Amino acid sequence: xxxxxxxxxxxxxxxxxxxxxxxxxxxxxxxxxxxxxxxxxxxxxxxxxxxxxxxxxxxxxxxxxxxxxxxxxxxxxxxxxxxxxxxxxxxxxxxxxxxxxxxxxxxxxxxxxxxxxxxxxxxxxxxxxxxxxxxxxxxxxxxxxxxxxxxxxxxxxxxxxxxxxxxxxxxxxxxxxxxxxxxxxxxxxxxxxxxxxxxxxxxxxxxxxxxxxxxxxxxxxxxxxxxxxxxxxxxxxxxxxxxxxxxxxxxxxxxxxxxxxxxxxxxxxxxxxxxxxxxxxxxxxxxxxxxxxxxxxxxxxxxxxxxxxxxxxxxxxxxxxxxxxxxxxxxxxxxxxxxxxxxxxxxxxxxxxxxxxxxxxxxxxxxxxxxxxxxxxxxxxxxxxxxxxxxxxxxxxxxxxxxxxxxxxxx
Amino acid sequence: xxxxxxxxxxxxxxxxxxxxxxxxxxxxxxxxxxxxxxxxxxxxxxxxxxxxxxxxxxxxxxxxxxxxxxxxxxxxxxxxxxxxxxxxxxxxxxxxxxxxxxxxxxxxxxxxxxxxxxxxxxxxxxxxxxxxxxxxxxxxxxxxxxxxxxxxxxxxxxxxxxxxxxxxxxxxxxxxxxxxxxxxxxxxxxxxxxxxxxxxxxxxxxxxxxxxxxxxxxxxxxxxxxxxxxxxxxxxxxxxxxxxxxxxxxxxxxxxxxxxxxxxxxxxxxxxxxxxxxxxxxxxxxxxxxxxxxxxxxxxxxxxxxxxxxxxxxxxxxxxxxxxxxxxxxxxxxxxxxxxxxxxxxxxxxxxxxxxxxxxxxxxxxxxxxxxxxxxxxxxxxxxxxxxxxxxxxxxxxxxxxxxxxxxxxx
Numbered sequence: 001x002x003x004x005x006x007x008x009x010x011x012x013x014x015x016x017x018x019x020x021x022x023x024x025x026x027x028x029x030x031x032x033x034x035x036x037x038x039x040x041x042x043x044x045x046x047x048x049x050x051x052x053x054x055x056x057x058x059x060x061x062x063x064x065x066x067x068x069x070x071x072x073x074x075x076x077x078x079x080x081x082x083x084x085x086x087x088x089x090x091x092x093x094x095x096x097x098x099x100x101x102x103x104x105x106x107x108x109x110x111x112x113x114x115x116x117x118x119x120x121x122x123x124x125x126x127x128x129x130x131x132x133x134x135x136x137x138x139x140x141x142x143x144x145x146x147x148x149x150x151x152x153x154x155x156x157x158x159x160x161x162x163x164x165x166x167x168x169x170x171x172x173x174x175x176x177x178x179x180x181x182x183x184x185x186x187x188x189x190x191x192x193x194x195x196x197x198x199x200x201x202x203x204x205x206x207x208x209x210x211x212x213x214x215x216x217x218x219x220x221x222x223x224x225x226x227x228x229x230x231x232x233x234x235x236x237x238x239x240x241x242x243x244x245x246x247x248x249x250x251x252x253x254x255x256x257x258x259x260x261x262x263x264x265x266x267x268x269x270x271x272x273x274x275x276x277x278x279x280x281x282x283x284x285x286x287x288x289x290x291x292x293x294x295x296x297x298x299x300x301x302x303x304x305x306x307x308x309x310x311x312x313x314x315x316x317x318x319x320x321x322x323x324x325x326x327x328x329x330x331x332x333x334x335x336x337x338x339x340x341x342x343x344x345x346x347x348x349x350x351x352x353x354x355x356x357x358x359x360x361x362x363x364x365x366x367x368x369x370x371x372x373x374x375x376x377x378x379x380x381x382x383x384x385x386x387x388x389x390x391x392x393x394x395x396x397x398x399x400x401x402x403x404x405x406x407x408x409x410x411x
Numbered sequence: 412x413x414x415x416x417x418x419x420x421x422x423x424x425x426x427x428x429x430x431x432x433x434x435x436x437x438x439x440x441x442x443x444x445x446x447x448x449x450x451x452x453x454x455x456x457x458x459x460x461x462x463x464x465x466x467x468x469x470x471x472x473x474x475x476x477x478x479x480x481x482x483x484x485x486x487x488x489x490x491x492x493x494x495x496x497x498x499x500x501x502x503x504x505x506x507x508x509x510x511x512x513x514x515x516x517x518x519x520x521x522x523x524x525x526x527x528x529x530x531x532x533x534x535x536x537x538x539x540x541x542x543x544x545x546x547x548x549x550x551x552x553x554x555x556x557x558x559x560x561x562x563x564x565x566x567x568x569x570x571x572x573x574x575x576x577x578x579x580x581x582x583x584x585x586x587x588x589x590x591x592x593x594x595x596x597x598x599x600x601x602x603x604x605x606x607x608x609x610x611x612x613x614x615x616x617x618x619x620x621x622x623x624x625x626x627x628x629x630x631x632x633x634x635x636x637x638x639x640x641x642x643x644x645x646x647x648x649x650x651x652x653x654x655x656x657x658x659x660x661x662x663x664x665x666x667x668x669x670x671x672x673x674x675x676x677x678x679x680x681x682x683x684x685x686x687x688x689x690x691x692x693x694x695x696x697x698x699x700x701x702x703x704x705x706x707x708x709x710x711x712x713x714x715x716x717x718x719x720x721x722x723x724x725x726x727x728x729x730x731x732x733x734x735x736x737x738x739x740x741x742x743x744x745x746x747x748x749x750x751x752x753x754x755x756x757x758x759x760x761x762x763x764x765x766x767x768x769x770x771x772x773x774x775x776x777x778x779x780x781x782x783x784x785x786x787x788x789x790x791x792x793x794x795x796x797x798x799x800x801x802x803x804x805x806x807x808x809x810x811x812x813x814x815x816x817x818x819x820x821x822x
Contacts, residue, residue: 040523117444144475
């Protein structure tokens with residue numbers, strides 16, 4: 001008996017934590033409940049009920065099916081549902097009319113064939129990428145409405161009236177959804193995407209700092225808080241697999257009207273490009289990270305030689321990233337960024353110089369330690385870390401360029 | 412006038428190409444059309460129609476909404492729809508009964524509050540990860556059915572009968588979907604996942620071969636077919652972002668019964684681990700690839716020195732990957748693989764040896780070319796490429812281990 005109670009208890013505990021961590025999700029639940037409550041008034045108030053009749057059911061259904069957590073998704077589904085119902089309804093009425101003219105024997109045959117053909121074609125069209133990203137739900141509603149209207153036309157005499165009522169109840173449902181989703185604590189897909197990109201940029205900067213610091217860390221300078229840096233270092237991992245989420249959100253953001261600091265034609269597609277650049281940076285940090293965890297480590301004297309320039313470089317580059325975070329947050333072109341990029345390029349130059357000076361200072365020791373050939377191998381590993389590091393910077397400046405483009409498009 | 416026709420023409424052309432490239436998708440369209448045709452017979456045949464009454468509409472709706480392209484997705488939706496409807500229906504009947512007992516004034520208030528609370532809670536539960544992956548659709552159906560039954564109970568007297576009819580029409584719709592999706596050209600999510608993993612393994616092997624070959628390519632040995640290798644080299648890119656698709660498919664595969672060579676409890680979760688390992692390999696190849704495209708290239712004499720061992724290593728490792736492809740295809744433990752992994756480890760040893768021998772043979776030239784310090788820099792770049800290459804191999808053997816586990820679980 002104790003088992004199921006424990007499972008339910010854990011489930012409720014998880015749910016509570018989720019609600020505390022992201023109150024927006026709990027608010028969304030309340031919004032859906034509220035819309036359903038309002039829609040169900042149609043059943044209780046006589047005059048309204050008599051207006052739309054038993055079809056008030058469709059309003060309830062529309063609210064349940066159409067209400068999504070972001071404004072963009074709700075608008076997209078509302079549009080799809082209305083257009084899909086309208087198109088399919090008029091087409092079905094046309095087919096019904098033709099079937100009526102052709103006599104009672106042919107009527108079911110014509111309707112059956114048209115249902116079969118249109119349902120097959122519409123289902124197939126849902127696989128076409130351009131339809132799938134925007135009109136997937138509309139195609140489903142098209143099939144649903146067409147088959148319902150075409151098939152039930154054989155029974156229901158007052159077909160035209162029914163189609164009209166269905167459309168009006170859907171209109172009631174969708175407009176209610178749109179009002180509630182946009183008025184009470186709206187959750188915008190666009191803001192979500194923006195925040196996600198900013199947060200990922202911050203995580204990248206932290207990871208870069210953390211990884212390079214960890215690589216050149218002295219055992220003496222170990223700090224008390226052990227867990228914190230490793231957690232910060234792993235931040236880049238959520239950038240690696242962000243592509244799918246970003247694409248979905250950018251798609252939904254395009255349906256949204258102007259809100260907050262974002263105009264109607266905010267360049268959401270640029271965010272995808274920034275995302276791609278960030279993923280490339282994250283791949284580089286992944287390579288850096290595998291150098292840290294590698295069994296073969298560079299000898300200490302080499303690390304000491306390169307530590308200062310490398311730390312400078314990584315500090316400069318994460319500063320560029322952090323300046324980008326600020327620029328993204330305020331949606332302005334930062335004036336400091338050119339300066340910071342200049343400093344970063346200078347640091348790149350310094351690292352290259354000190355790499356070039358390596359043979360001078362280390363050929364001596366290398367020759368004298370030929371008996372320990374492992375060192376050469378270890379040297380390679382440090383050198384691995386540095387070029388990977390250097391690859392990060394052209395990418396960081398690429399991100400910069402993209403954001404500049406975005407800022408310009410905004411005017 | 413020409414514009415829209417061109418757009419439609421291009422759309423149809425794309426659709427035709429998609430159908431030719433993936434006939435499964437066209438077949439899925441035909442299957443949906445067929446199911447709708449069969450379901451619409453319920454309207455035409457008097458005895459069947461009199462059995463379920465006007466609620467035959469729900470059967471049509473069920474087919475349209477539940478029929479997904481893979482068997483796993485269809486089964487998952489059928490299960491969710493049936494359980495969701497049943498639970499919500501019985502709960503709504505209970506609430507209705509309580510509301511009936513408490514007098515006419517309180518009835519709408521009790522029903523309204525219960526709709527509000529349950530809809531909010533169920534909507535919120537859709538955000539909880541464990542619910543989201545498996546019962547997202549069920550939660551939506553729960554809200555829908557509960558509000559429809561609870562609200563319409565105020566009007567419709569024959570509530571119990573209606574609930575019964577709804578359940579039976581849904582049973583008709585779901586069983587029809589299950590039969591058609593599993594009998595005519597079934598598209599299994601599990602087989603899809605398996606094929607995708609195998610295909611990605613092949614692409615990884617090709618990319619590895621291609622990248623290393625490209626890096627050590629002499630300008631003399633340039634082949635006639637230029638485009639082909641670069642296309643092969645880019646194959647790893649589709650592995651980078653495969654995570655979301657793999658997770659969805661593994662989730663759906665768990666709903667599927669035994670089919671083809673896969674048992675009921677086929678370890679689909681192992682495929683996710685294989686996917687993760689492959690993504691790590693792909694990150695390494697990405698690092699390799701950026702070495703190829705880097706502006707600073709290693710000097711030719713260094714490349715020549717390392718070419719043979721590196722080519723051997725990459726050949727051995729891509730052979731291991733190809734052997735894994737064969738092992739995955741036949742679902743057996745390969746006997747050759749231990750031998751191949753032994754050879755690969757030997758090749759790793761050889762690369763390490765020749766790296767260690769570098770200081771001996773090149774300190775001479777390095778001292779003499781101190782006037783050209785760029786060379787040292789270039790040397791670093793080659794050395795970058797090799798450790799990245801070496802990191803690929805522990806991962807390849809990790810993949811091997813995982814597949815072994817999978818093969819063992821199958822018995």
